[in-house]
Ligand SMILES: Cc1ncc(C[n+]2csc(CCOP(=O)(O)OP(=O)(O)O)c2C)c(N)n1
Ligand code: SF4
């Protein structure tokens with residue numbers, strides 16, 4: 001067991017970090033290392049698992065156990081690991097292509113099973129490692145190396161997909177808000193079940209500024225809606241805007257006309273509110289898009305897969321007694337030849 | 339009445355897939371197994387679960403050969419054909435011996451059944467079966483009569499008609515109905531009306547034989563002279579599952595089986611998922627890629643990771659098998675082969691995935707390949723595949739096929755204290771401050787297995803080329819070439835610890851060596867036995883190890899004038915051995931979804947040696 005409190009530098013490996021200078025991945029790495037240090041967990045009990053992509057280089061840079069797997073399959077690798085050792089703290093790091101395109105099937109099944117692990121989706125709305133093709137989150141019309149005339153595939157909204165896949169913890173944060181990112185990661189770590197965190201990550205080489213509206217000082221407050229459990233939904237340069245629920249519709253209201261008491265109070269446990277929050281990315285108020293929610297959108301308590309699996313095994317031992325190989329080999333009908 | 343004593347008999351139960359022929363066959367088999375006959379079975383299913391009733395496509399068959407002599411195959415041709423309907427007769431008549439016995443259920447030959455089977459005239463009446471001994475029984479009607487007072491509905495009554503057939507055949511072969519009675523009592527202990535109905539119909543079938551004078555002959559087959567000991571009956575997938583559990587116990591490792599259902603591998607998942615009171619976890623994944631990856635994740639975590647599928651699924655697993663190979667983690671991939679390519683012949687057997695096992699991955703990715711040769715041998719093959727996977731830290735391809743997966747035979751099962759031990763090369767927890775070298779190797783080129791949670795061994799592994807010893811990512815050209823060679827050598831080195839290739843029959847040096855692998859074992863053995871009896875200088879070698887080959891194989895092959903390899907493919911082993919040893923080999927190939935008959939092989943041997 002680790003005796004002294006660890007620092008974030010204790011999670012730095014001897015490998016050179018190979019992301020492009022200025023890539024959003026650096027900041028995420030730093031915050032994750034800090035959160036790991038703060039968690040007080042022994043590094044030998046932590047495992048980072050990834051697929052392929054720029055994001056997926058992550059395990060090489062974490063001084064924990066780790067596996068850099070194959071494209072899209074990290075959720076499956078992590079599921080097997082967690083099924084046989086529930087005591088490990090398992091973190092899956094994945095990109096938007098890795099997670100939602102080639103690994104889309106594993107992603108949704110991971111969420112519905114609810115292994116107790118964390119999945120960090122570094123969403124840069126582009127294929128970084130393969131040099132700039134559009135991804136399943138690239139917006140319509142985006143021109144990329146493989147869409148010179150603009151994307152025609154309607155993008156996924158990762159949180160909406162996670163919700164539909166029966167995820168029990170759905171959150172969003174961004175590379176350029178370290179404090180917020182750390183808070184969300186801590187919540188994810190605390191959650192018992194699969195914690196899905198979408199992280200807006202700037203790819204300054206192939207998709208620079210994709211999220212600047214939400215991450216940069218000039219526009220952030222007007223366009224990002226930071227959610228806090230039990231608090232009203234307010235945003236704006238001077239917190240002058242709020243969201244209220246008018247019947248089933250979320251409505252942007254001015255706090256000059258309404259008081260905070262009239263507003264939608266964030267409750268991540270509320271399934272209905274979560275479904276509506278997941279729609280915000282596509283909603284518009286006339287020509288103006290709704291503010292984009294960040295924070296813990298949804299959280300639900302549900303038994304984890306590994307606990308249920310363990311229960312089945314305990315139950316089998318109670319019903320049949322712990323297995324005896326000789327009996328198993330003999331089966332139920334034996335005859336003897338003298 | 340005459341009771342003719344026979345050395346061996348082959349019976350084929352054939353009927354509509356809803357007629358319960360598999361169950362009948364299994365109960366009939368069980369009775370003979372307990373009596374002490376040696377035997378071998380061959381269930382043959384249609385691809386559709388419920389093809390249209392009465393259609394040719396819907397015929398399900400169960401063939402059993404039992405004897406007082408050693409039995410290696412389920413029989414080339416049958417002595418008795420039970421045909422529950424016209425389609426069953428039509429599809430199986432070709433495998434009945436001349437003047438063999440047909441037992442036909444006449445109500446399965448009404449105009450509708452005849453039409454579906456494509457008969458213009460009723461063969462039971464037309465005289466076209468005059469070369470056989472034909473017994474016509476109205477099984478449906480007799481069953482209904484037997485249960486006229488049971489209070490059961492017509493559908494439930496008709497469902498028991500297979501018990502009539504079973505009862506009758508037990509009478510015909512002079513076997514007591516005690517075993518099946520006990521089985522019915524167990525199976526339907528919670529459903530009294532159905533239990534009594536089945537028992538009554540079973541008795542009715544038996545008594546029918548006893549009381550009608552139509553049947554002039556009964557047969558009996560004496561117990562076989564099997565080696566003394568305790569026996570059970572086992573099918574291939576059952577034995578394979580047991581072998582994996584045994585490997586888990588012998589190595590002290592948790593067993594993890596990740597799989598996605600596919601014929602004929604699915605029952606592995608069924609068996610293993612019922613062993614939850616053992617140290618066995620099963621995971622039905624969302625697809626084959628997830629299945630193999632979950633097994634790799636489990637192996638990374640210190641379990642014995644296993645995945646199982648058939649050819650199409652193994653194709654999907656290719657990339658991940660390459661990952662396990664470069665990671666150098668234990669993994670077993672069971673391929674229960676079926677007819678290919680693509681979806682091919684899902685319920686039929688073939689040996690056409692040997693190239694896939696060898697080459698089905700990108701890059702230079704050799705892995706050991708092990709094959710099983712009979713239902714009970716699947717146990718030993720699985721245990722050996724596990725030993726190699728664990729002790730050499732490598733994925734291993736374990737080949738079986740639909741024929742032995744579903745076929746069953748008596749098995750003198752081992753006592754666990756006689757099973758070999760398996761030693762996982764676990765790393766010893768180290769000092770926190772020392773740099774751990776995950777790709778440091780021993781003299782067998784095996785790295786140590788350091789498992790997350792262990793102290794002082796923190797490291798990262800991945801699918802990118804790695805530097806020897808440190809495991810750090812390396813694009814160095816010389817290092818890459820070196821690593822490719824090391825990984826190839828790791829497989830070759832396994833030849834040092836496997837037994838020399840032995841002859842199954844015949845003696846070293848001679849005119850002809852027949853080489854086989856996998857499920858052709860029984861038919862080759864039987865054919866070579868006949869050839870030896872005729873005085874031919876022939877021998878039979880059956881390969882368990884397909885990669886690497888046993889070290890003495892070349893020498894053994896060179897001591898014969900000719901080599902013959904019968905395979906249920908276009909010559910894949912032949913190609914591998916020729917390429918490797920530059921020895922001319924004659925191939926014998928059957929790609930029809932059905933096994934060779936021993937007669938076919940015998941004739942081939944004769945033609946080569948004449
Ligand atoms: C089976 C397979 N197909 C394709 C690739 C090529 N490939 C590598 S990364 C990648 C996309 C990565 O995009 P994303 O997951 O968004 O990660 P990013 O690089 O943006 O962090 C692709 C297509 C591969 N490595 N393996
Ligand atoms: S390509 Fe984009 S995502 Fe990849 S390292 Fe460079 S900046 Fe980061």
Ligand SMILES: [Mg+2]
Nearest residue numbers: 095096126128
């Ligand atoms: Mg991306």
